[in-house]
Amino acid sequence: MEFTLRALQAVLNGLLTGSLYALIGMGMALIFGVMRIVNFAHGAFLMVGMYATYMLYDHLHVTPYVGFLVAAALLLGIGVLTYHGLLRWVAERSHFMQILLTLGIALILTGGAQLVFGADYHKANLPLLDVNLHLGRHITINAPWLLSFAITVVLATGMFLFVMKSRFGRALRAIAQNRYAASLMGIHVVRTEALAFGLGLAAVGFAGGLLLPVFYLYPTVGDEFTGKAFVIVVLGGMGSIEGAAVAGVVLGVIESLTSLYWGNEWALTVDFAIFLGVLSLRPSGLFGSQRV
Amino acid sequence: MTAAAGPLLELAGIRAGYGDFQALFDISLEVRAGEIVTLIGANGAGKTTTLRVISGSLRATAGTVRFDGHDITQLPAHAIPERGISHVPEGRQLFPHMTVEENLDLGAYNRRSRPRARAALDDQLALFPRLKERRRQLAGTLSGGEQQMVAIARGLMAAPRLLLLDEPSLGLSPKITEEVFARVQDIGKRGVTVLIVEQNVVDGLSISDRGYVIENGRVVMHGAAAALLRDDKIRAAYLGL
Amino acid sequence: MRPTWLLGALLVVSVGAACKGKQGDGKTIRVGVVTSLTGSQAAFGLAHKNGYTIALNEINAKGGVMGKPLEVVFYDDQSKPDQAVQGVAKLIDQDHVPLILGSFGSENTRAMVPAVDQRKVPLIVPTATADNIMEAGSPWVFRICAGSSAYATSTTNFLKDNGAPRTLALIYENTNFGQSNAAAMKTVATAAGMTVVADEGYQPKSPDYKALLQRVKAKEPEVVYYASYLLDAVTLMRQSEEVDFNPKFVTSAGTGFSAAEFPTSTDKGAGKYAEYTFSVSQWLPSSPWAGSKEFDEAFTKLTGGHPAYHATQAYAALLLAADVLSRAKSDQPTAIADALRKTKLDTAFGPIQFDAKGQNAHPVSITQVQHGQYKLVWPGDSAESKPVATPAWSERH
Numbered sequence A: 001m002e003f004t005l006r007a008l009q010a011v012l013n014g015l016l017t018g019s020l021y022a023l024i025g026m027g028m029a030l031i032f033g034v035m036r037i038v039n040f041a042h043g044a045f046l047m048v049g050m051y052a053t054y055m056l057y058d059h060l061h062v063t064p065y066v067g068f069l070v071a072a073a074l075l076l077g078i079g080v081l082t083y084h085g086l087l088r089w090v091a092e093r094s095h096f097m098q099i100l101l102t103l104g105i106a107l108i109l110t111g112g113a114q115l116v117f118g119a120d121y122h123k124a125n126l127p128l129l130d131v132n133l134h135l136g137r138h139i140t141i142n143a144p145w146l147l148s149f150a151i152t153v154v155l156a157t158g159m160f161l162f163v164m165k166s167r168f169g170r171a172l173r174a175i176a177q178n179r180y181a182a183s184l185m186g187i188h189v190v191r192t193e194a195l196a197f198g199l200g201l202a203a204v205g206f207a208g209g210l211l212l213p214v215f216y217l218y219p220t221v222g223d224e225f226t227g228k229a230f231v232i233v234v235l236g237g238m239g240s241i242e243g244a245a246v247a248g249v250v251l252g253v254i255e256s257l258t259s260l261y262w263g264n265e266w267a268l269t270v271d272f273a274i275f276l277g278v279l280s281l282r283p284s285g286l287f288g289s290q291r292v
Numbered sequence B: 001m002t003a004a005a006g007p008l009l010e011l012a013g014i015r016a017g018y019g020d021f022q023a024l025f026d027i028s029l030e031v032r033a034g035e036i037v038t039l040i041g042a043n044g045a046g047k048t049t050t051l052r053v054i055s056g057s058l059r060a061t062a063g064t065v066r067f068d069g070h071d072i073t074q075l076p077a078h079a080i081p082e083r084g085i086s087h088v089p090e091g092r093q094l095f096p097h098m099t100v101e102e103n104l105d106l107g108a109y110n111r112r113s114r115p116r117a118r119a120a121l122d123d124q125l126a127l128f129p130r131l132k133e134r135r136r137q138l139a140g141t142l143s144g145g146e147q148q149m150v151a152i153a154r155g156l157m158a159a160p161r162l163l164l165l166d167e168p169s170l171g172l173s174p175k176i177t178e179e180v181f182a183r184v185q186d187i188g189k190r191g192v193t194v195l196i197v198e199q200n201v202v203d204g205l206s207i208s209d210r211g212y213v214i215e216n217g218r219v220v221m222h223g224a225a226a227a228l229l230r231d232d233k234i235r236a237a238y239l240g241l
Numbered sequence C: 001m002r003p004t005w006l007l008g009a010l011l012v013v014s015v016g017a018a019c020k021g022k023q024g025d026g027k028t029i030r031v032g033v034v035t036s037l038t039g040s041q042a043a044f045g046l047a048h049k050n051g052y053t054i055a056l057n058e059i060n061a062k063g064g065v066m067g068k069p070l071e072v073v074f075y076d077d078q079s080k081p082d083q084a085v086q087g088v089a090k091l092i093d094q095d096h097v098p099l100i101l102g103s104f105g106s107e108n109t110r111a112m113v114p115a116v117d118q119r120k121v122p123l124i125v126p127t128a129t130a131d132n133i134m135e136a137g138s139p140w141v142f143r144i145c146a147g148s149s150a151y152a153t154s155t156t157n158f159l160k161d162n163g164a165p166r167t168l169a170l171i172y173e174n175t176n177f178g179q180s181n182a183a184a185m186k187t188v189a190t191a192a193g194m195t196v197v198a199d200e201g202y203q204p205k206s207p208d209y210k211a212l213l214q215r216v217k218a219k220e221p222e223v224v225y226y227a228s229y230l231l232d233a234v235t236l237m238r239q240s241e242e243v244d245f246n247p248k249f250v251t252s253a254g255t256g257f258s259a260a261e262f263p264t265s266t267d268k269g270a271g272k273y274a275e276y277t278f279s280v281s282q283w284l285p286s287s288p289w290a291g292s293k294e295f296d297e298a299f300t301k302l303t304g305g306h307p308a309y310h311a312t313q314a315y316a317a318l319l320l321a322a323d324v325l326s327r328a329k330s331d332q333p334t335a336i337a338d339a340l341r342k343t344k345l346d347t348a349f350g351p352i353q354f355d356a357k358g359q360n361a362h363p364v365s366i367t368q369v370q371h372g373q374y375k376l377v378w379p380g381d382s383a384e385s386k387p388v389a390t391p392a393w394s395e396r397h
């Protein structure tokens, strides 16, 4: 009894963390799916979203649960500008150039944050953080985690529907599958890609804002998440956003269960093993096949 | 709006290339409303490049492209379908992970065609009954002939006034080729103007009103299709006779 | 095209910055300091820098060393070991310093040992506790702080004096610092008759340690011994409440659990979640050594807050450097190392004297957070207050 309850609690925790992973991963999958660019600056943009939310909270006392919307809007804008200013020019160039460029962006962002905000870390200390919900005697859920989970589910569903069902989403999928043909259909490829990149970053803007209350923040906070997002994209089937959503949640649960049964030190190893395993055994991913 | 007297499409002194490489030196041609016109030329002559210039995928370095009396030389590719030109590219270029129906639907993506998309879909499925059976199949899994039909139908979804067809018979069996050409003829009969690039010179010319011959990026000969078919030089160069 | 250009410009800028290292002009005596001014350990690096700055002002106010002002060349290792090694290379090869102090953490400091050893320049280690820093056996390394074995011994003796609990869980970050403190504790506690029921390394800087804590909770240890930096210490304590993990003694190898902010700040520390936690301590403002109080005052004046022992260690390390340089009367590394071996110096951090291995025998005491303050609770003869049993989370207000 005690045993299964513990597992249940771990699964629950995994779901909560995993939902944020999912959102971050979906953003990367969207960008990768449409542009075939691995956004190595993904975590750095997450950091930007966290700082934006934090600044609003710290200076204007805007709760992160509103601030995350502003962060997402900001990142949408930054995404569109970054695309027009930089990424657009390497869209047809080698992957090496693209990797170099996104890595460069990541360095500039973390370096910039270092300069502007200092290396010191910050935390948004919400009263909500001290609220734990108890389900029976053995299951506890921290309120901010639950709240961010609920919001994330809504956002992820919305993003999925938008990409799969809307006219814009159809254009995205068309570009992903055949850029040239898409332009012949009258799709404004550059504008659509810019928006796709913006949306991909908006996803990390949302995630950053929701992560802030339950984590802390410093300039390199995003680094680990870039790697995780990459694992999620591979696991979810290169560029499939619904695949990434499932993969993010699965990764969260796997990490949590690994931590419970084998120890936390194995969690990262397991991430990596999954990554390599999927890449070598099922390169098309586990949860999705269709590109965007 | 329509400049009734002038040709529907007119290229004058077009030059274009890829980077430092110049592919077109002086292309001038015209296509009148209702015509089917064929571009003939050896591999690498510049036929595809000419179509790309028309559909805005490649910017001309000199010369003008006029469509329906308007200068469209500088229009970007995404603005062309809305003007009434559909480009069915060489090698089909379908969206492989989408169904036949989704592919067709994208053909009517532009704002002008959008409202008529449903009706256009019914039209295309009537014109290509084979696609009706396969409407839910992923385009990437179709046979070559079926893919070509999707490509043409997708081009027609925009209800274009001018259809650019680049080597529709490429890689198809003679029987399927025949079917494709029959469809192109139907399309012409419905009043769509067609500019077609064809390696298959006899078939191409036999359904056409007129033809242009391109060599090394220049128009070297043009005339009525029937006359070209009889021309000795053409017979020697392209028909191996 | 454009991005290539941009990246190129970036490279030029960074290379330019790297070449800026200047030669000493002979008008000052220079020593090098490597510490973590940015990155995840920046809070401690900043404490270091403040400690060094206070010492430097004091030294130069008294006329510097050998009649010249002392100058400190800082190198920020960004909390990364490879950068710490870079720092050693840069400070010795470009700035030609004859003596280096640093870094903050064990991971970085351990990485510096072969680098100074190879270049034959002495290194004063102010804060890094991992035993393997000294076990490398380099004749060029001198440590003024106590090491992980001393931490383990004091913690174990403290537990013996307080009901001698039998079961112990180790929770530590998977780094040189965490692993060596956990290993030392395992050895010492086992020898003292305790049973290690959980031995859990973790990936630092994660948002979620609940599963880890649940796993340890299931083993029902009476004591948990943490080796964590501040960020994780905060997360671990908050999430301990979430999973209702209630060991009788929450002990720790200092660091995050002994940072100045840990019990005081709710933004940067654990606030009320820090209450009742025990930590090893190497120094407190109330420590008996002459100069402690004065350093506390100077630090408070500079920063507005009280120092934790890390700042004091940096402070003492630079005073030691000045003392050594004056006695060596030379800027030759060999002479300086010889002078270091003969050190007998009283500082605010206590007396400094190195054994044959270069280790200073510094006493380790135990503190407990009581009402948001570190109180010395062990050894009994110098204790400010009595250790308080840790109530279950559910029983705290």
Ligand SMILES: Nc1ncnc2c1ncn2[C@@H]1O[C@H](COP(=O)(O)OP(=O)(O)OP(=O)(O)O)[C@@H](O)[C@H]1O
Pocket: B018, B021, B023, B041, B042, B043, B044, B045, B046, B047, B048, B049, B050, B090
């Ligand atoms: N993307 C490109 N980059 C560089 N050169 C190109 C490109 N596309 C075509 N070319 C060159 O331009 C010239 C004209 O090519 P084009 O594709 O227009 O020929 P084509 O007449 O359509 O030939 P084919 O019958 O083989 O399709 C050729 O020499 C070709 O090598």
Ligand SMILES: [Mg+2]
Pocket: B047, B048, B049, B090, B166
């Ligand atoms: Mg061609």
